Amino acid sequence: xxxxxxxxxxxxxxxxxxxxxxxxxxxxxxxxxxxxxxxxxxxxxxxxxxxxxxxxxxxxxxxxxxxxxxxxxxxxxxxxxxxxxxxxxxxxxxxxxxxxxxxxxxxxxxxxx
Amino acid sequence: xxxxxxxxxxxxxxxxxxxxxxxxxxxxxxxxxxxxxxxxxxxxxxxxxxxxxxxxxxxxxxxxxxxxxxxxxxxxxxxxxxxxxxxxxxxxxxxxxxxxxxxxxxxxxxxxxx
Numbered sequence: 001x002x003x004x005x006x007x008x009x010x011x012x013x014x015x016x017x018x019x020x021x022x023x024x025x026x027x028x029x030x031x032x033x034x035x036x037x038x039x040x041x042x043x044x045x046x047x048x049x050x051x052x053x054x055x056x057x058x059x060x061x062x063x064x065x066x067x068x069x070x071x072x073x074x075x076x077x078x079x080x081x082x083x084x085x086x087x088x089x090x091x092x093x094x095x096x097x098x099x100x101x102x103x104x105x106x107x108x109x110x111x112x113x
Numbered sequence: 114x115x116x117x118x119x120x121x122x123x124x125x126x127x128x129x130x131x132x133x134x135x136x137x138x139x140x141x142x143x144x145x146x147x148x149x150x151x152x153x154x155x156x157x158x159x160x161x162x163x164x165x166x167x168x169x170x171x172x173x174x175x176x177x178x179x180x181x182x183x184x185x186x187x188x189x190x191x192x193x194x195x196x197x198x199x200x201x202x203x204x205x206x207x208x209x210x211x212x213x214x215x216x217x218x219x220x221x222x223x224x225x226x227x
Binding site for chain 1: 146148153154155156157158161171203205207214215216218219220221
């Protein structure tokens with residue numbers, strides 16, 4: 001069975017400082033992993049996806065994530081936070097075998113001026 | 114661009130009413146999903162469908178049913194709405210899942226049951 005755990009429900013960082021949103025996954029098969037972002041009153045937007053071609057994945061808006069099989073992690077990072085990054089972020093695992101897409105509970109990112 | 118359209122952004126219904134939430138996608142995707150989103154709980158899968166007339170229960174199917182008569186349309190039905198079904202409902206579609214496939218989401222329907 002597949003599952004995904006986002007380790008922090010809220011993260012606060014100051015503008016201009018690094019962002020780290022943590023995600024651990026469990027999968028019986030080689031996983032597909034994604035990060036989505038949801039701004040207030042908006043739909044979900046794909047930030048980046050792990051395709052197995054490279055363990056370090058670059059996404060939109062300066063975000064990147066590193067797939068670490070030994071740690072079963074897929075943490076999302078950004079070197080310098082911007083006020084516009086304030087949103088909720090979801091780590092997602094895709095279960096290829098049974099076509100399910102499973103979401104973590106979300107991490108709300110707050111950016112302090 | 115892929116477009117997933119949910120018929121209503123906001124709905125208010127009374128307890129006991131039968132409620133239909135409609136979702137249409139325009140990219141000929143095989144898979145369609147219904148999630149509900151609640152604070153602190155993330156997105157939980159209600160039902161999904163991988164083909165016309167096919168459906169699979171997700172994690173929280175109780176109190177819901179679905180219909181997929183055409184490939185582009187996936188309907189979520191609340192047979193008898195209850196206040197604990199007040200939530201944001203999100204529809205998604207995707208091609209058959211492969212290593213690079215992502216899901217595309219509608220804007221969501223915020224349902225309030227009074």
